[in-house]
């Protein structure tokens with residue numbers, strides 16, 4: 365069981381400096397060897413000729429909506445979508461009902477994960493009880509329950525004393541405090557504040573709402589020595605603040621999202637031109653399509669460029685999706701202002717970021733590192749490599765295969781993406797967890 369030879373694939377394992385055509389031998393769900401594999405009677409073969417073979421991708425930021433919002437996504441559909449996107453491990457955010465704010469709720473979710481999830485799912489606990497911002501959780505008890513970090517994602521912890529307490533616990537426990545940075549008092553709008561929002565007459569959210577909280581949390585991380593992980597950095601000044609803090613030695617890591625690298629606020633006006641890459645444009649969309657509404661919002665072309673520079677120079681450590689499924693009625697409200705924030709992301713992340721490789725910004729090995737080795741640093745345990753002896757979590761994909769985004773062919777329950785109808789290049793062919801097939805195209 366769970367024995368397999370992947371033959372003649374282009375094996376890329378950034379952790380071990382492997383980048384060439386060879387074989388991978390899996391036995392009992394574990395990587396045994398990377399290199400030419402001879403005859404292996406009784407072990408099934410997978411012909412990976414022409415395909416990239418790499419460690420399973422890791423997404424440290426998804427919303428699986430369980431418990432409480434199963435009309436948006438379930439563990440089964442959310443992890444099937446992730447597996448189809450090439451992910452073998454995802455970390456799920458705690459903005460659920462009930463929120464993941466106690467060991468009991470976390471353990472109940474872990475029980476459901478074992479029964480229903482197609483891939484590994486590692487929960488993130490809240491910072492405050494009920495994500496209310498009022499009272500800190502029992503960080504140590506939640507760490508014992510196995511959470512990988514703490515976040516009130518979607519709701520910034522406004523109280524600086526509680527953030528200080530969380531970062532002090534982070535230092536003690538060695539787990540990150542994962543922050544969605546947004547000053548709510550400044551962020552009552554629905555899209556980026558700027559020329560496009562004024563043109564469309566939609567209330568804007570200034571990038572300062574994000575930058576003010578990034579600055580505060582960097583200062584608190586410096587004060588406490590705690591580990592700050594900044595979610596979905598979307599603004600040029602946000603990137604600059606993190607870059608400068610890293611130079612000072614502040615313990616901070618950060619994420620970039622595929623949509624903040626390739627889409628600007630013109631998408632809200634109907635543009636379907638991907639930035640920083642050379643992919644064909646999609647057909648123009650309707651202005652104020654709620655599928656372009658995301659938080660932090662799609663910002664300016666200059667911001668996308670700064671996020672890309674931050675990703676390339678290591679200011680932003682890893683990629684992640686912020687997969688945020690919403691049921692159709694929640695998206696199609698009476699107006700753009702009333703629609704829910706969030707984009708479905710798991711199934712488009714690899715093709716969108718492969719476009720950055722095709723455009724010459726980074727090598728394929730560097731891209732895979734941003735989806736494997738780097739996010740693995742947020743997680744305990746051996747992940748993100750093909751080192752012999754580790755679990756055979758692997759992704760096999762065709763970097764060039766073209767496919768059209770169409771709601772019926774997606775695994776997610778909620779195809780809320782502005783990419784509908786567009787052509788993607790890069791298709792996952794096989795996803796293995798512990799050597800077992802969890803997705804095959």
Ligand SMILES: [Zn+2]
Pocket residue numbers: 425426427457517518686688
């Ligand atoms: Zn999120």
